[in-house]
Amino acid sequence: MTYRTRFAPSPTGPLHLGHAYSALLARDMAEAHRGKFLLRIEDIDQSRARPHWEAQIYDDLAWLGLTWPQPVMRQSDRLQFYNAALRKLWALGLLFHCTCNRRDIQEAASAPQEGGAPIMGPDGIVYPGTCRHRHSQDGAVPFPGNAALRLDMARAATMLSQPEALAFLETGQGPDGQTGHIRFTEEDLLTTIGDVVLCRRDMGTSYHLSVVLDDAAQGITHVVRGRDLFEASKIHVVLQRVLGLPVPTYHHHDLIRDAEGKRLAKRDDARAIAKYRDDGLRPEDIRAMVGL
DSSP: OOOEEEOOOOOOOOOOOHHHHHHHHHHHHHHHOOEEEEEEOOOOOOOTTOHHHHHHHHHHHTTOOOOOOOEEGGGGGGGHHHHHHHHHHHTOOOEEEEOHHHHHHHHHHHSGGGTOOOOOTTTTOOOOTTTTHHOOSSSSSSOSSOOEEEEOOOHHHHHHSGGSSEEESSSSOTTTOEEEEEEEEEHHHHTTOOOOOOEETTSOEEEEEHHHHHHHHHTEEEEEGGGTTTTHHHHHHHHHHHHTOOEEEEEEEOOOOTTTTBOOOOOOOGGHHHHHTTTOOOHHHHHHHHTT
């Protein structure tokens, strides 16, 4: 099997030093194993995606010396595949329709009977299950259109009865130094992750569903990304298992931070790759700045 990595930015703002580090590292790892480096545009959030930001992604990466096979996969072209996966999960009884908004979740999770402060997971507050039993079904109910759908994590975990199913190989490090064979339990899924959203209303999918399907479609063998997504890997492994997709090796890397220790974000325009380029820096200067 060909070693394959990818870089998958969203065209919602300028790429910064953190993006440069992740993209260059993914390319370097692929080259070291005589593999392939692929690019994917994660533009499912059409309310924020902009053509000029996508164009700048190509310009910035090319300036850094990166190349990739054409055509570039764009998530906005793959909605039919996400819908098919959602229908499969619905037929398996693993999804339920959720009508909660953020305030509903905050109030329910903070209620006295819930034990005080809400638990935070990869997607924010761990969902308290308000709609789970109200909308739970066995696949016989028609698939809802334009609705928010959540994964019934308890049902999904029950389907994965073999202990080795809840595991992945980590060649980088998690936030607490986790590396090697990472194993997690059904209890971990229920208490620290919960019923994550797999389809957002007016979007037709979600990050978690799309990234799993796209990595499989592109034949990605090694997912290289920031350490902030380490816990989300548990969600992705569950989806890969229930959908019958391969589980790639994961490599979570350090986050590039500013002088105060704060992780960079797209609003940090002063650290945008294009700004450094306009100031006369060279690609090798960027590599040195990010420690490559």
